[in-house]
Ligand code: SF4
């Protein structure tokens with residue numbers, strides 16, 4: 304049996320969803336029987352997103368220019384794109400700044416008002432850090448998403464219940480409190 | 487007491503004349519989701535979650551404000567209703583700012599529960615991210631309008647049960663918001679008796695006890711129905 308090519312990616316999020324992923328504990332051994340992890344900030348770290356990925360779990364919202372570019376590439380190269388966690392599904396805490404209408408007030412506060420030494424923007428030097436977008440987007444507002452796994456973070460059991468059917472080429476049933484409660 | 491016989495989801499049931507479809511359904515163990523309805527308060531059909539189909543009427547009716555009638559044929563859970571309810575729920579979420587992860591009501595929220603009940607695992611509408619205010623001027627309670635769904639349960643409980651009428655809705659459309667007194671800070675409204683009824687009535691994390699942190703807000707959900715039953719039916723104990 305050919306193994307499923309699994310990727311995970313971490314955009315504007317706190318790593319909590321990846322923590323929860325690792326929290327699947329011994330089920331990770333079960334998982335590795337069925338999948339090759341081909342790209343993941345937590346488990347495998349090639350610099351380029353590979354071709355022909357079967358499933359990509361996405362933590363975090365689209366918050367900067369790099370995310371915006373990479374998500375397009377991911378969508379093109381991936382069969383099933385899954386939003387993992389509230390930031391990916393709703394923009395959640397990452398999107399709290401959206402009510403200001405632009406990234407400016409947040410940058411101003413963080414890098415000038417609260418700066419002790421050398422107030423300056425982190426991307427004064429072009430190309431070092433990607434620029435923040437003026438609005439943080441849930442993944443499905445940018446590219447089509449095939450599966451939504453809400454939760455902040457989604458508990459390990461919920462992640463297992465969501466991806467186990469995928470290993471059998473089936474669509475999981477995302478319904479009921481255990482599977483879809485936000486927060 | 488006159489009785490009406492009607493059908494809900496194919497089941498023949500009888501209800502008291504004057505009862506709403508919602509009441510009749512509830513008495514017969516049929517679940518219809520609601521948000522703005524609270525036992526003991528008047529019904530206004532604001533949230534549209536309880537929409538049902540009634541044979542011979544080509545628009546959807548709110549079960550909480552539609553009286554039962556003899557021979558009525560009601561459906562509460564058709565595919566069409568399920569889709570509309572979910573869409574309604576998505577619009578409610580997209581309209582305000584619901585960041586459950588950092589909300590006082592997380593895991594104790596009727597809005598969140600109802601979202602689960604209608605199967606909403608994401609919102610297809612773009613979030614509006616409105617910039618609404620937070621008012622912490624009251625010594626005991628606070629209101630975060632970002633989480634308000636304009637159900638007016640606070641307005642009605644304060645007016646109908648407490649008799650203080652602190653709350654109202656100001657403005658229209660997307661500008662609509664709950665205001666206290668004459669659009670004053672809550673803490674400056676002399677009419678407020680600090681009874682806490684609005685705190686117990688609010689289905690979301692909008693009105694809360696001051697000092698509540700994430701997911702710790704607990705309400706006494708039975709208190710308002712109890713007070714109403716005490717007044718109307720002289721039932722003095724719970
Ligand atoms: S009010 Fe309810 S739905 Fe809104 S953020 Fe709080 S817990 Fe979530």
Ligand code: SF4
Pocket residue numbers: 643644648650651652653677678679680681682683684685
């Ligand atoms: S605490 Fe009581 S009197 Fe004050 S606003 Fe709430 S319901 Fe009205």
Ligand code: SF4
Pocket residue numbers: 629633634635636637638639640641664687688689690692693
């Ligand atoms: S503050 Fe609470 S009770 Fe009042 S309208 Fe908003 S959600 Fe409803």
